Amino acid sequence: MEIAEVSKISQAVIAEVERAVVGKHALLENILAATLAGGHVLLEDFPGLGKTLIAKSFASALGLEFKRIQFTPDLLPGDITGGYIFNREKNNFELRHGPVFTNILLADEINRASPKTQSALLEAMQEAQVTLEGESLQLPDPFIVLATQNPIEYEGTFPLPEAQLDRFMIKLTVGYPNAEEEKEILSRRRQRKQEETQVQVIAQAERFLEMRAALEEVHVDSDLEGYISALVHATRIDRRVAVGASPRGSLAFLKMARAQAAISGREYVLPDDIKRFAVPVLSHRILLQPEYWMSQQIGGDVIRDILAQTPVPVIK
Numbered sequence: 001m002e003i004a005e006v007s008k009i010s011q012a013v014i015a016e017v018e019r020a021v022v023g024k025h026a027l028l029e030n031i032l033a034a035t036l037a038g039g040h041v042l043l044e045d046f047p048g049l050g051k052t053l054i055a056k057s058f059a060s061a062l063g064l065e066f067k068r069i070q071f072t073p074d075l076l077p078g079d080i081t082g083g084y085i086f087n088r089e090k091n092n093f094e095l096r097h098g099p100v101f102t103n104i105l106l107a108d109e110i111n112r113a114s115p116k117t118q119s120a121l122l123e124a125m126q127e128a129q130v131t132l133e134g135e136s137l138q139l140p141d142p143f144i145v146l147a148t149q150n151p152i153e154y155e156g157t158f159p160l161p162e163a164q165l166d167r168f169m170i171k172l173t174v175g176y177p178n179a180e181e182e183k184e185i186l187s188r189r190r191q192r193k194q195e196e197t198q199v200q201v202i203a204q205a206e207r208f209l210e211m212r213a214a215l216e217e218v219h220v221d222s223d224l225e226g227y228i229s230a231l232v233h234a235t236r237i238d239r240r241v242a243v244g245a246s247p248r249g250s251l252a253f254l255k256m257a258r259a260q261a262a263i264s265g266r267e268y269v270l271p272d273d274i275k276r277f278a279v280p281v282l283s284h285r286i287l288l289q290p291e292y293w294m295s296q297q298i299g300g301d302v303i304r305d306i307l308a309q310t311p312v313p314v315i316k
Contacts, residue, residue, distance in 0.1 A: 001207075001214040007265035009211060010036070013202045017057040020197035021050055022188070023181035030172060030280060031058065031146075033263055036212055037255035039169025040125055040145040042110075042284065047150060049174040055106040055146040060199035062208050064103035065140065071113040077120035081130045095132070100124050103140050103205065107147040111157045118164060121145065125167045142208060162243070162287060169252045170280035211262075218258040219268040223313035228253045228274060234306040235286050241302060243287035252281050271312045278307045 014028050021028065031054065034041045043051045052068070059066035069080060082098030099105065100121070110118065124130055128139045147168070149160075165171075177185065188197075203211070228250055236244030257273040264273075283299040292298045 001210045003214060003217065003262050003267045004265055006036075006211045006214050006262045009203050009207065010263045013058075013061045016061045016199055016202050017054070020057045020199055021054055022184050023177050024050075024054075024174065027172060027174060028054070028058075029260075029263060030170065030277075033256055033259035033277075034169045035062075035142070035144050036208075036215060036262070037169060037252075037259040038142075038212060039252060039255065040147070040167060042165070042168040042171040043146065043148045043174060044151050044171060045148075045174040046152065046176075049176065051146075051148045051174060052106060052108065054174075055104060057197070057199045058146075059104040061202045062104075063201040063204040064142070064144075064208070066104045066106070067099040067102040068106040068108060069099050070108050071110050071117070073112060073114060075113045075117045077117050080117065080120045081124075081132060083132060095137075098130075100130060101137075101139060103142055104144045104146060107145055109149060110147040111149040111160055113158065115158055115161065118158065118160065122164060122167065125164075142205065142212070165284045166246060166248055168284065170256065170277065171284040172280055215255075215258045215262050217267065218261050220254065220258065221269070221313075221315050223315060224257075224269055224271065224274060225254070227271065227310070227313050228257075230310050231274070231278060231306060232282070234310060235282060235302070238302055238306065240289055240292055240298065241286050242289050245282050245285040249282055249285045253277065256281060271315065275307060275312075279303045 010032055014025065014032060017028055018025065031041055035058070043054075045051065055068075056066055069075075078098070080098050080100050082096050082101070084093040085096050086092075087094045107121065124139060124143070125145055128141070128143050129136050130139065131137070232245045232250045232253070235241055238244070253274060256277045257269045260273045260276060261267070261269045279300050282303045286299060286302065288298060288302075
């Protein structure tokens with residue numbers, strides 16, 4: 001598939017999702033870029049901002065199977081992965097797939113489940129497989145996790161361990177709509193006379209995988225690879241950071257920049273493609289010094305400071 005066709009389909013998908021989601025074009029573009037890059041997305045924001053609607057709309061527009069798990073403290077790993085159930089009629093054990101066997105999995109309020117249950121997603125997110133009774137089972141291709149968590153309610157929650165946070169390609173916030181956008185939301189609901197917005201299928205799973213494969217043809221200059229390396233390395237030497245970003249963060253930078261270039265219809269990456277994703281890619285991959293733990297914004301501030309201080313290469 002040509003890059004121009006990737007861009008055309010991507011813009012059509014975003015336009016279709018925007019029929020359901022009002023005023024979030026940049027956010028939707030970032031989520032689509034992450035899914036094309038083969039990554040998972042963590043959405044951290046307040047309740048009622050449309051996180052579930054965004055996930056369902058993308059699944060519908062891309063023609064992918066969608067399943068949702070509401071994470072709760074009593075959720076067990078088997079509730080996610082499934083397991084072998086004894087069939088009395090046939091007198092044998094049958095494998096029953098859990099909701100993880102899907103294309104787009106919405107892990108709603110993921111931090112409400114225990115660490116043992118959260119860990120059920122680790123292998124799935126990294127290897128796209130699940131191991132049950134010693135047998136490795138491949139998950140459908142593509143497999144994408146869109147997880148949500150509430151940033152203001154910490155009672156009865158279990159913060160995600162760094163190993164699991166690192167498996168999310170980007171971390172995003174949705175944000176409140178402005179007054180005009182909220183008025184548009186109300187107007188659309190009144191006009192359609194039903195709760196659900198019908199989102200049309202733009203691309204099937206096969207086409208989506210072709211779009212992913214096309215990203216490998218996007219050119220990245222060696223100076224831009226050095227720019228990515230410098231940004232990631234700077235997180236490891238900043239005095240406010242106890243543990244910097246891993247090489248997985250560098251690879252996420254590369255993949256996201258390529259995806260953004262393709263969505264924009266370019267066969268090459270620009271420095272702006274990298275700068276755009278500095279905070280979404282790196283902010284959840286750094287562990288701050290203890291004196292900064294109480295500040296929720298300092299992680300993003302560290303990345304923005306690093307971005308401002310790192311020289312941008314000039315590409316001819």
